[in-house]
Amino acid sequence: MAEDARITTVEDVYEEGSVLFTATNSFDMDEEIIVVPCEDPGETEGAAANGDRGVAAWINRCTHEAQRFDTGRGVPMRDGEIICPKHGSFFDACSGDCDNGEAAGTTLPGIDVAVEDGAVFLADEDYTFEHEGGIEDDDGPSSTSHVGF
Numbered sequence: 001m002a003e004d005a006r007i008t009t010v011e012d013v014y015e016e017g018s019v020l021f022t023a024t025n026s027f028d029m030d031e032e033i034i035v036v037p038c039e040d041p042g043e044t045e046g047a048a049a050n051g052d053r054g055v056a057a058w059i060n061r062c063t064h065e066a067q068r069f070d071t072g073r074g075v076p077m078r079d080g081e082i083i084c085p086k087h088g089s090f091f092d093a094c095s096g097d098c099d100n101g102e103a104a105g106t107t108l109p110g111i112d113v114a115v116e117d118g119a120v121f122l123a124d125e126d127y128t129f130e131h132e133g134g135i136e137d138d139d140g141p142s143s144t145s146h147v148g149f
């Protein structure tokens with residue numbers, strides 16, 4: 001796996017509960033993506049495992065309205081399900097499926113990841129890894145440059 005596609009480690013996903021990163025999609029737009037524990041990744045397309053510890057990745061946005069799951073404090077989760085902080089729909093962390101509340105009958109758009117030696121890599125050909133954290137967390141060039149003319 002290319003080192004520049006390395007997102008995090010499986011251990012960090014389990015310790016932190018979730019990991020947020022930013023990637024560029026095929027339209028050259030930034031998207032926030034969450035990586036969450038998935039205890040049973042066997043049947044899940046795009047999920048990956050390190051031994052019996054699986055992870056899955058999803059766009060950081062509810063299917064009902066444009067609500068982020070991780071708003072800067074990690075993804076709210078309970079019993080292997082992602083909880084939408086706005087209206088409380090639950091999504092299976094492995095399949096992305098929702099069968100309850102406002103988002104019932106929808107599935108989160110999945111992102112392919114791979115695990116190698118305990119590290120999690122972005123393995124989705126439609127996305128390029130940019131940086132850890134949300135879109136706003138980019139440490140790149142800013143308007144506070146000290147370069148003088």
Ligand code: FES
Pocket residue numbers: 062063064065066067084085086087088089101102103
């Ligand atoms: S915005 Fe997520 S259930 Fe309504």
